[in-house]
Amino acid sequence: MKVLTENFRILQYCGVWLPVKWTGNFKEKCYHFYTIIIVLLYSSFCVSCVIGFLMSMDDIEKLVNSGVMMLTFITSFVKMMNLLIKRNDMLQIFGYMDGRLCRPQNTVEKSIQLNSTDRARSILKFYGSMVMGAVITITIGSLFEDVPTRNLPFNGYLPYYHSENFGYWIFAFLYQHFGHFCCAAIGCVSDTVVYGTLIQICSQLKILKYRFRNYMSEKLKKSEISSVMIEEQNFFDDSLEHHLIILQISSEVNDIFSFTIFTQFLLSSVILTVTIKTLSSLSLMSSKFASIVSYLSCMLGQIFFFCWYGNEVSLESSGITSAVYEGDWLTYSLKTRKNLLIFMARTIYPIVFTSGHIVTLTVASFNSLIKMSYSAYNVLSQVA
Template identity: 30%
Template structure:
């Protein structure tokens, strides 16, 4: 059974996951070259925006025009590095999901995993549509406005004169392609992390299914206890590998929300970009919402497991089986909780807190300008 198949196709596209069939040295080399090309593409774009802020920007309006996109590209670069550095760890995590005790062994367990895989694929597909629709909107808005005026889509500092038509077209295309590729890195990393969170929920449901069967077959209780322990360890591995990436996303999303709200209050010259800004804000909010929603789901399901065990017909089991159930229940009293850099919990309260913090920061920025 394939795990996160659609997500890994996106990872392949963005240069962070070589196809399994590419095993020959020649194909490996080609993909390494492709990865380096993608790396240079998004980093040169991010660097041009950063240098523009450092060397060129001298007023608040120009700063806000560029800063929110710079933040998104910085996170995209961080996510690419996180995916490349953790490539072997990602393979290990997927390998764990395909082996015992996580591997489904009965038709009903297979059906549970297929249900969650369909959910992951649906979420990823809708997320791709939202993010790439934003990119398309940015591209079309730019072509209809900035391109006709001979202006770039995004402010940038470049070490050469791009006023000639050929150089302008090259820089213009470089910005739009880099922006789109950067958005794919967001989709790849976010869908991977959220997909792993969904699989933790899947394993908890499979564990509940096996526990219900243990009433008629107490011999599998030891395996259930082992699986429960492995679920906690698996969740800890996922949290350890991606906690700093999630933390950076939280901070950047707060800042982007603040600066996007400020963009809405600017002059009527920005009316043509309202749809673009709305889609961009929805994309940034979706990133954090998925993290918080499924982080919250993992916590609730791991806590609900204790209640579900108590509602079983456990009184018919022998003392050894009851002790095993009590061990699982005792461990489950402390639910699985994901945090970003051990600072922010990934739950719906954190998502609401992000919205409030963004609005407060926006008010402070607006008062400063006034």
């Protein structure tokens, strides 16, 4: 995998991404077995949290706290299953990106591609550090609060009384923290795959715009007229195909991740509201306050990056028309000018990513989500 190598290596360790080189041999069977174990462990953890949530109906505070984490765990489980089910579709997308037209053809295009790769790697490190910091904060808080009293970090149902025996308790304690770690790792890397893919789409759009602006090279200017016309037609055909590939990639990415992003948006409004409400009632110096702040930061960052990079794709795609216009029109043949005018008319409409075909991934959508969560928080505060 030449795109987002670090992301898929982490997913490989998490058991949700079979390496391409292992397909068709004994390693594939072993990895499928490993995947089944991970899925069973994490799904049982999610079911345990759901049952624990349903059994907490008589305690409002416990119900709210367990509900927030339950929704987070379920969201990560949905992302895990989406990666497993849509693996072949994702391989097809990255196959497009590795095609002839999408590859850099000179030093400037290589610089654009390298910059995008560095950005994708940076967001993995930054967002991954945020999530792992939250996991460490919650784990340390659990060690200080739950270990002395032999409580569990998360509200979940177990088929035995864990408090009566130290062995039972330590098994349940480690089991829940393992589930929490899987939730964080898979959810985080799944999100950064989306961010990285959107960054790569922006990279392809920048390369396409660069080619339109700088098509008439010195080599073409010195060529024969008949040769130039042939080169122009080949250039237009390649550019049109390149643009269609970008549209195809964008459409497939939207189809693959639309449901998971929609689930994230839908649950985030609830989680943000409840989390802020819980935060307002805690002591500033308590370990639980630090845990919730770190958790809230991850939730906000997660949604913001979805909206930010989706918005970047829309902005980059809306600039294609200007890039075509900024080309050396005086040197184009009449046929090429007519073709470019039709192409410009097609590229007036930008690429738009949606969440469940309802919410568009823009900065304005992020602002709307924050406003809606704040309004819901005010309503809850007045009711309480």
